[in-house]
Amino acid sequence: MASPKKKLLLLAAAVCLALPALAEVDNKGFYMLRCAGCHGSEGQGSKHMSPSLAPALKGNPFIVKGSAAAIRSVVRQGRAGKRRLYDDTYPNMPGFGAEAVPDVDGLVAYLKGDLQK
Ligand code: HEC
Numbered sequence: 760m761a762s763p764k765k766k767l768l769l770l771a772a773a774v775c776l777a778l779p780a781l782a783e784v785d786n787k788g789f790y791m792l793r794c795a796g797c798h799g800s801e802g803q804g805s806k807h808m809s810p811s812l813a814p815a816l817k818g819n820p821f822i823v824k825g826s827a828a829a830i831r832s833v834v835r836q837g838r839a840g841k842r843r844l845y846d847d848t849y850p851n852m853p854g855f856g857a858e859a860v861p862d863v864d865g866l867v868a869y870l871k872g873d874l875q876k
Pocket residue numbers: 790793794795796797798812813814816819821822830833834838842843844845846849850851852853855860866870
């Protein structure tokens with residue numbers, strides 16, 4: 760059996776190994792982490808669920824044809840109050856700052872690119 764001290768060392772080593780992995784989360788990873796809970800892992804939205812959490816992003820004209828700047832602003836500022844576009848069964852969308860989504864341009868490219876495939 761490993762001593763408690765050894766176990767602690769092993770734990771510290773595991774944490775150190777996990778940290779770089781977190782820094783390497785890619786755009787899809789950030790989508791899965793921050794957005795998929797409401798918008799669905801494939802951007803399908805959750806209209807079919809109850810409670811319904813968010814509109815689909817896949818096949819959504821705002822994503823496909825909208826400007827990157829407009830999408831960026833939704834990600835950063837969210838949608839609440841007068842910014843809301845959809846019915847009230849959805850919750851507000853929270854805004855995501857630089858800590859939650861460091862590479863907003865990369866995420867928007869993912870939404871317009873791979874997510875639409
Ligand atoms: C708590 C649930 C929730 C999370 C998490 C969430 N959203 Fe949303 N999102 C919403 C809701 C609800 C709306 C629609 C709000 C409205 O306009 O009524 C929305 C709207 C949007 C829109 C505009 C769609 C349109 O048709 O106008 C975009 C783009 C978007 N979200 C992207 C994202 C991205 C990218 C993330 C992750 C960084 C994310 N959302 C995380 C709930 C969420």
